[in-house]
Amino acid sequence: MTDALALHRVSRRFGTVEALHEVDLRFEPGQVHAVLGENGAGKTTAIRLLAGLDQPDSGTVQLGDTPIRLRSRDAAIRRGIGLIPQTGSLIGELTLVENLALTQPRRWLRRRHTGAALAAAAESTGVVVDLVTPVQKLGRAQQQLGELALAIAQGARILLLDEPTSVLDAAEIHGLHLRLRAFAASGIAVVLITHRLSEVRAIADTATVLSRGRVSWSGAIGDADDVTLARAMVGVLPTTVPPARPAIADAAEAVLSLDGAWARTDDLAPIKDIHLQVRPGEIVAVIGTAGSGQRALAETAAGVITLKRGTRTAAGTVAYVPEDRMDALLPGLSLKWSAALLRLREPRFARFGMLRNNEVSAFARDLFTRFDVRPPDPDLPAAALSGGNAQKLVMGRELESAPTIAVLHAATQGLDLRAANGIRTLILATAAAGTAVLLLSADHEEARALADRVLVLREGRITGEYTAAEYDHAVHRIVDDRPDEGGRAC
């Protein structure tokens, strides 16, 4: 008889960001439980705590109502908590059998013995998978099935799956769903972390919705309709109407345009056949979740990577704020260099070829004040800034020079409310001054509040375009993105 795994009033904070606040989660054996939420809602943090990869600041992890300490992933494995992370936890150069051997108590690998055990585990759950090829040569769906078989072979009674379907096609998703229900039927507690309502409807018995680190809804799936769940995920939408945006003349010439663009960057989520135009003063938002190709689109639009196919036209200066702030900063140098980076070639910063550090510091201090970067010390190492302040610095630096085009990826991700509002005001002001803004985000509220037009990016393609007004009604439909019938994810 399996015990129920639970989080009891758990809180976890990283710096100023509170990832989880007094969260209760409970997973009963024999059921499929979904954990729903947007990016940044706290789902992954909760899973890491349950899997033993992290420890809560307050509250406890409980197994069968008894508090337990999961000091390491190993400890959790021994307690039967299996984890299938989003990016996989298999060592690529080893086969599945060898991957299993990694965590077995036996010091010498008895290939046939371990292989048989794994094959038995796989068979008992109807999984068919190649056990003797190095994992990196198997397809992603096969790898996932392999991980499931491994977890069962290791004696898992609880399975935590983090966004398992983000890289699968419809047929593979269906297959996975059958497996998961079979596991539940055999007494295992299946926990599915996802943002897709359609999946939840398909296989989940119960669900908990996380929003901004708190539980916003919990109960049996049959008790709620899609709108309730969607609203619980997205949070209460402000009833106030966003300030009127100056109308963009239809005849205005686009300063940034992508035509039939195909490209990929190193995160394996390419963009395919993108047509996109941004005019001066316009804010175009692109909504998409992880794996949809946002980063490839951002880097293509900003000119960081070259297109595989298609054309990109960009007039004037291009500012780019990447998703990872640290990529736009110089971590090994003092803050003032990251601040003054773009203007370094200006004559005022050098005399007789030698840099005038005082001028650079003065410029940096001015930038810090204007954009509320703390601590406002130009000589601090850039690596010491918190995420929010790093974001303010990068945004400020890129936008203050009034660029022609601005590509902003995840502009307010991980920021507290006040900082986020500050950034949004800045974006609006920049657009008002004539900059063409391309805003890539996973935050629907942000898109609605800022954008003139909203594009939906899914699996590398633009699947919808709305004006800001239309978009309001479409929120719940966006949240419920069904996978493409017959199309492949990547």
Added chain:
Amino acid sequence: MLTIRGLAAGPLRPYLVSTLCVVGGFAVVALVVAATDGDLTVAVTGWMHGAFGTPYATAQTIAYATPLVLIALGSSPALRAGVIVVGAEGQVITGAILAAALAISPLGELPAIVALPIGAAGGILGGAVWSMIPAVPLLRWRVNEILSGLMANYLAIQLLAYLLRTSMRDPEGHSTPRGADLPDPSRIPFLPLPGRLTAGVVVVLALVVVGIWWHRSRAARVLDIFAESRWLAGRLDLSPARAILGTTAVSGAAAGLAGWMQVAGVDGRLTPGVAGGIGFTGLVVAVLGRSRPVPIVVAGLIMASLTTGSNGIQLLSPGTPASIGAVTQGVLLLAVAMALALTQRNRARRGAADD
């Protein structure tokens, strides 16, 4: 606050850590000397005397330091850009070869005012061209420049051996292979000072001044940026090609120039030992000097003193061979590397993280 705690937490901390590491390094060396039945006080006195005791000794120390400083200066732009240049040994050799070849040719008989710059140009060209062996593959195929640079060193050594055995062999015949004596106009004049200091010292001093200016320039800072992020450096119009090829060529040129100084100044002819390890030691000086000109000069003098001084040690304390100098170099390098790592970590951790 002048308490120990105050010092340990304040802005002097990096210097404190570095000094502690260096002191620790010397302590290790002292242990080694003591463990091999050497007399420590005698060893230290011998070292001081050998390195700085007489005007001749001091001049020798400076003479040893000169090529080290030159190579280190030349390597610092590359190091700042994140290109690890270890090919100096081979570039010294090829620079010396080309300079010697030009000197032995009719060009070398021209009046000194022409012959000397020709020799220098030969050294620069020889070193710069050889430095492209690690640079171009790094740029085009991301070949690790450390390994390719090291391989190029050994190739240069074999090239030198071959040439000294065949086409550049001294026709007057000696038991060991060596090149022909360079004609007088091509020889770098000695300075009217005790010891064997050539006019090369003046050249290097001038380059130190240039270095002091350059390291404060915008170009240097852009190289720092290149080392952190090629994309951001690209926004300042610095392409990887210019950064990598340019800085490597400078390091090659400097090493080649040092080769010219060896062959046309101190030695007077091409020999198999023309480089004699100064390539590697020069790199060490660059690291110890953190790629900045004035610390490089200090580090160069210290390194050179370890060589000249160890002769003095051996003289006074026969049980302690001169190679203690080499041990000290290694330990010192480790101590500085440790100091670097510790101060970087603390610096990043110390920064205020929250609003």
Added chain:
Amino acid sequence: MTEFVALLLGSAFVSAAPLIMAGLGEMFLERSGAGFNLGIEGILLCGALAGVLGSAAAGPWAGLVAGLLAGLVWGLLYAVCAALGLDIVLIGITISIAGAGLSTYVFQVIAPTGRTNISAPLLPTLPVPGLSDLPVLGAPFRALGIGLWLAIGLAIVSAWILRSTRFGLRLRAADDGETAALRGIAIGRYRLAAALIAGALAGVAGAVLAVGTIGSFTPLMSGGRGFLVLAVVIIGRRTTRGVVAGALLFAGMDGLALLAQTRDLGLPTEAYHALPYAAALAVLCAHSRWQTHRSTKIVTDAITNSRSTTIEADSALPGPQANATIPHRVKGDSHG
């Protein structure tokens, strides 16, 4: 002709043993993700001196043990410094310089110039059954140094460890630090073990170098072999078989160079001496070129300046940093 081949094989067998052993050690190090060791040269020299001293004191086997211990110490130093965050390039160069200096110094203290050099008993030899009976070609097989037997034995054992023991699998897993952590593997421990193995094997390699056929120590006697080992591991694609084959290849070139000194082989002898290094350079370029074309990145420099081909995980989790492998400029694995 066959006599020539026999001579070549003979000298190749002698040179190969240290290369194989040090290569195996380096293979363990690189496969665990702990970086690459530029200090093999220094460890070889210390191992050689330890080997001579040990052998002079208590026979050649004691010499091997002494070499192993000497190398173990340097391996520990490597691991500790890497864990402290020192740049592994700097660590390697330091070990090379310090090792060379220390071995020269200690040798000159024990056996100052002018006095007689230490002479130590050599390792025994064993004939290869069957092959040694061949008329001309059998010559090199009649007295194969124990060093080579040991090296081949170590190669077989290494292959078995990496393939069929939990330790070996975990060591290989440590290369993919983030994923290994998700599976609950303590990567720090395995990288430490790899560093110790690498150091110990390089030390034994040095001992074999000295007491295999020479029997005495000369300062800087390794002559750049330590750096050649890195190229051997690259050619050998970090596999046991590859390391053995690569080592034999380079040893063969060494042998050619030796033979070229006493007879005319067409090219000047320096060309043969240069051959291993030129070949290593060519292999480096070919390997990197192949890797660059195979890479999933479209452009040579994307937004990060990393020169690696690792693929970043898409979901960024706030959490403990994976153990840094190669810090500083040489980010990622730019030579493998």
